[in-house]
Amino acid sequence: xxxxxxxxxxxxxxxxxxxxxxxxxxxxxxxxxxxxxxxxxxxxxxxxxxxxxxxxxxxxxxxxxxxxxxxxxxxxxxxxxxxxxxxxxxxxxxxxxxxxxxxxxxxxxxxxxxxxxxxxxxxxxxxxxxxxxxxxxxxxxxxxxxxxxxxxxxxxxxxxxxxxxxxxxxxxxxxxxxxxxxxxxxxxxxxxxxxxxxxxxxxxxxxxxxxxxxxxxxxxxxxxxxxxxxxxxxxxxxxxxxxxxxxxxxxxxxxxxxxxxxxxxxxxxxxxxxxxxxxxxxxxxxxxxxxxxxxxxxxxxxxxxxxxxxxxxxxxxxxxxxxxxxxxxxxxxxxxxxxxxxxxxxxxxxxxxxxxxxxxxxxxxxxxxxxxxxxxxxxxxxxxxxxxxxxxxxxxxxxxxxxxxxxxxxxxxxxxxxxxxxxxxxxxxxxxxxxxxxxxxxxxxxxxxxxxxxxxxxxxxxxxxxxxxxxxxxxxxxxxxxxxxxxxxxxxxxxxxxxxxxxxxxxxxxxxxxxxxxxxxxxxxxxxxxxxxxxxxxxxxxxxxxxxxxxxxxxxxxxxxxxxxxxxxxxxxxxxxxxxxxxxxxxxxxxxxxxxxxxxxxxxxxxxxxxxxxxxxxxxxxxxxxxxxxxxxxxxxxxxxxxxxxxxxxxxxxxxxxxxxxxxxxxxxxxxxxxxxxxxxxxxxxxxxxxxxxxxxxxxxxxxxxxxxxxxxxxxxxxxxxxxxxxxxxxxxxxxxxxxxxxxxxxxxxxxxxxxxxxxxxxxxxxxxxxxxxxxxxxxxxxxxxxxxxxxxxxxxxxxxxxxxxxxxxxxxxxxxxxxxxxxxxxxxxxxxxxxxxxxxxxxxxxxxxxxxxxxxxxxxxxxxxxxxxxxxxxxxxxxxxx
Numbered sequence: 088x089x090x091x092x093x094x095x096x097x098x099x100x101x102x103x104x105x106x107x108x109x110x111x112x113x114x115x116x117x118x119x120x121x122x123x124x125x126x127x128x129x130x131x132x133x134x135x136x137x138x139x140x141x142x143x144x145x146x147x148x149x150x151x152x153x154x155x156x157x158x159x160x161x162x163x164x165x166x167x168x169x170x171x172x173x174x175x176x177x178x179x180x181x182x183x184x185x186x187x188x189x190x191x192x193x194x195x196x197x198x199x200x201x202x203x204x205x206x207x208x209x210x211x212x213x214x215x216x217x218x219x220x221x222x223x224x225x226x227x228x229x230x231x232x233x234x235x236x237x238x239x240x241x242x243x244x245x246x247x248x249x250x251x252x253x254x255x256x257x258x259x260x261x262x263x264x265x266x267x268x269x270x271x272x273x274x275x276x277x278x279x280x281x282x283x284x285x286x287x288x289x290x291x292x293x294x295x296x297x298x299x300x301x302x303x304x305x306x307x308x309x310x311x312x313x314x315x316x317x318x319x320x321x322x323x324x325x326x327x328x329x330x331x332x333x334x335x336x337x338x339x340x341x342x343x344x345x346x347x348x349x350x351x352x353x354x355x356x357x358x359x360x361x362x363x364x365x366x367x368x369x370x371x372x373x374x375x376x377x378x379x380x381x382x383x384x385x386x387x388x389x390x391x392x393x394x395x396x397x398x399x400x401x402x403x404x405x406x407x408x409x410x411x412x413x414x415x416x417x418x419x420x421x422x423x424x425x426x427x428x429x430x431x432x433x434x435x436x437x438x439x440x441x442x443x444x445x446x447x448x449x450x451x452x453x454x455x456x457x458x459x460x461x462x463x464x465x466x467x468x469x470x471x472x473x474x475x476x477x478x479x480x481x482x483x484x485x486x487x488x489x490x491x492x493x494x495x496x497x498x499x500x501x502x503x504x505x506x507x508x509x510x511x512x513x514x515x516x517x518x519x520x521x522x523x524x525x526x527x528x529x530x531x532x533x534x535x536x537x538x539x540x541x542x543x544x545x546x547x548x549x550x551x552x553x554x555x556x557x558x559x560x561x562x563x564x565x566x567x568x569x570x571x572x573x574x575x576x577x578x579x580x581x582x583x584x585x586x587x588x589x590x591x592x593x594x595x596x597x598x599x600x601x602x603x604x605x606x607x608x609x610x611x612x613x614x615x616x617x618x619x620x621x622x623x624x625x626x627x628x629x630x631x632x633x634x635x636x637x638x639x640x641x642x643x644x645x646x647x648x649x650x651x652x653x654x655x656x657x658x659x660x661x662x663x664x665x666x667x668x669x670x671x672x673x674x675x676x677x678x679x680x681x682x683x684x685x686x687x688x689x690x691x692x693x694x695x696x697x698x699x700x701x702x703x704x705x706x707x708x709x710x711x712x713x714x715x716x717x718x719x720x721x722x723x724x725x726x727x728x729x730x731x732x733x734x735x736x737x738x739x740x741x742x743x744x745x746x747x748x749x750x751x752x753x754x755x756x757x758x759x760x761x762x763x764x765x766x767x768x769x770x771x772x773x774x775x776x777x778x779x780x781x782x783x784x785x786x787x788x789x790x791x792x793x794x795x796x797x798x799x800x801x802x803x804x805x806x807x808x809x810x811x812x813x814x815x816x817x818x819x820x821x822x823x824x825x826x827x828x829x830x831x832x833x834x835x836x837x838x839x840x841x842x843x844x845x846x847x848x849x850x851x852x853x854x855x856x857x858x859x860x861x862x863x864x865x866x867x868x869x870x871x872x873x874x875x876x877x878x879x880x881x882x883x884x885x886x887x888x889x890x891x892x893x894x895x896x897x898x899x900x901x902x903x904x905x906x907x908x909x910x911x912x913x914x915x916x917x918x919x920x921x922x923x924x925x926x927x928x929x930x931x932x933x934x935x936x937x938x939x940x941x942x943x944x945x946x947x948x949x950x951x952x953x954x955x956x957x958x959x960x961x962x963x964x965x966x967x968x969x970x
Contacts, residue, residue: 226269340431342382601950631697671869772801815931855911895929
């Protein structure tokens with residue numbers, strides 16, 4: 088070797104020596120790190136093994152101690168059932184030391200209003216891209232929560248260049264379980280029946296205290312504590328550049344779905360969020376192929392226009408929101424699949440046994456295990472981290488570009504802003520809408536004096552102004568503006584048959600909440616103040632000569648009513664409008680204790696106003712005894728949401744299982760009985776009619792039933808008889824959504840579902856707000872406006888059939904005669920125009936309330952809560968004598 092060669096080689100050798108010594112020093116400083124297999128006693132994803140949440144939290148805290156500063160565990164607070172909710176932050180020790188500054192930098196790039204381009208470049212150069220990943224939101228989709236400990240362990244212990252680059256260049260925000268309560272339920276139930284004939288059977292109840300699978304749909308309003316924690320990470324406190332949500336899907340198609348989404352996508356997001364997701368997803372699929380993991384599909388199955396769950400709402404926060412979906416095993420029990428059984432088809436995939444452009448390497452069939460899921464999920468997670476680490480500069484600059492361009496689009500487009508008057512039917516619902524917008528990180532302005540808008544309308548003091556000249560302009564349009572699902576080749580088959588959207592046709596929160604919002608084509612300046620914190624009205628109390636009055640138009644009036652019941656205060660309800668009193672207002676005596684009223688006003692935000700004179704007609708209220716059907720068979724999300732709403736508004740209720748119903752004599756214990764949205768077959772326990780081309784599993788006698796006998800739910804013939812007896816004896820039966828069919832068919836009501844039996848080509852309406860007229864003189868519609876919007880989501884609509892006893896039946900809500908759709912997708916308007924949406928049907932001495940639309944859907948449709956609430960309070964005496 089000549090002198091020149093030696094001279095050139097010497098710096099390389101010195102660098103290698105220094106780098107090696109540094110790596111050894113880091114490894115020595117870090118010390119031994121306990122592997123998941125050492126800690127849990129099995130490899131993650133091992134057959135018939137599931138790590139439980141309490142042990143998972145212990146392990147992350149152990150890694151925090153052993154990681155030499157690379158891991159920080161943040162306890163964000165209790166879950167709905169009191170378990171711990173964790174955020175695990177993984178990055179280099181150096182990044183952890185400047186983590187707050189890195190977070191602030193990201194927030195500045197995410198909303199660069201006021202920054203020059205030079206300032207933005209300087210901030211980007213001093214920043215690190217951030218990614219949030221959430222595991223096992225749906226608790227039976229166990230792979231993510233089992234994979235994550237191994238992922239973090241590898242990041243902490245691997246010393247290769249790729250790992251160092253990830254730790255140095257990326258801040259990883261890991262939510263190791265989005266649903267700790269469900270993780271515990273599923274693990275415990277699985278272990279209870281492990282090794283028995285019921286092994287790997289479905290959890291009989293909801294895998295969340297209230298909402299089960301709907302926890303993903305809670306991103307819109309973030310009612311659940313777990314949603315609030317993740318919302319803070321994504322929307323306000325961290326605003327990562329990417330979000331990756333880990334799920335499972337059915338067992339008989341592709342083995343793994345990675346981004347991007349299939350068509351259609353929603354407009355009004357910056358194009359970069361879609362190209363980024365395609366970029367990241369391509370890396371995931373490529374790395375899976377490198378690792379020899381077959382059965383991976385991307386650009387398929389899951390459309391870009393879905394419900395505004397966490398991974399579908401994030402693109403409108405300028406975050407590359409993505410999900411992965413792994414084919415399910417039987418929890419931790421392997422599932423054997425013959426290749427001929429791989430028949431599942433989806434968007435952009437015709438045959439899971441044949442290769443295609445977005446699915447080049449089909450899985451050959453055989454045993455499918457939890458470890459197979461863990462392997463594919465881990466490759467996807469690592470690929471995303473690696474891609475972000477290798478391209479940090481581009482990703483950070485694009486954070487600024489997306490936010491700037493969306494702000495510019497909002498400023499130039501129409502509408503340019505939305506005005507929201509303080510004069511709303513339910514002003515406290517307006518507060519809740521504004522608070523929901525704040526929770527999404529949307530800037531909302533308020534006028535203390537009122538303003539004249541560019542549309543020529545005068546808005547009173549306390550009104551709001553939401554400009555679209557801000558980074559989340561697309562999100563604002565969807566939450567506040569009229570929205571229509573696209574009609575094109577991606578949404579209809581060649582013969583015109585609609586292709587079912589993924590859940591909803593729109594997510595216009597203002598319409599759900601009954602709040603009137605005005606689009607403004609031109610922005611303008613006024614004396615606005617930014618709303619800096621959630622609105623909490625204190626409520627006021629003022630006494631009148633005849634006592635006190637509570638406005639019956641307020642949802643929170645019912646919370647006040649229940650608090651007054653708790654304190655023994657007498658309450659009446661007005662039955663006719665009379666001067667300052669409206670039908671449905673709540674009336675309190677002058678003797679009501681002032682301290683109690685002050686507490687109620689403070690708690691609810693309700694103004695307790697003076698009652699100047701006695702109204703002409705009113706009746707006394709008593710607290711009704713409320714029962715609600717609760718079943719097994721995986722539980723009922725609509726029932727869970729209803730329980731949560733009742734608890735928020737102070738309604739006392741009891742969950743009633745099959746055995747109690749079958750015993751009969753329900754009238755002795757209940758005045759009102761509720762069936763939440765459900766199918767008749769599930770309520771009764773009868774075999775469900777098979778779907779076309781898919782015979783009912785109940786026909787296969789050789790297939791074991793993995794549900795223990797005590798959880799095989801259904802009220803049966805005895806339960807049906809008991810419900811009939813309850814209503815005949817004077818009870819009120821309230822049926823919601825699909826459960827109206829149970830009442831109609833099993834109680835023999837003179838009602839017909841006018842859309843039953845129609846093909847989707849004839850009639851189709853997913854998640855849409857429809858116009859209705861309301862008889863607000865009827866006690867079931869007290870406090871409602873004469874016209875309004877309801878949420879129709881594959882709902883029934885009715886004809887009340889003429890009989891000699893029509894006087895016993897009341898039509899409370901009807902669909903408009905024309906132009907029925909406000910937002911969403913309504914195919915076949917003629918079938919429901921003018922038809923009944925809600926009715927009260929006399930039955931013996933009682934009544935059956937049929938509410939076809941989604942009156943309390945996912946605790947978001949505040950504008951129609953009162954239809955349900957009115958059924959839960961004492962009605963006025965029946966004037967009709969002919970029974």
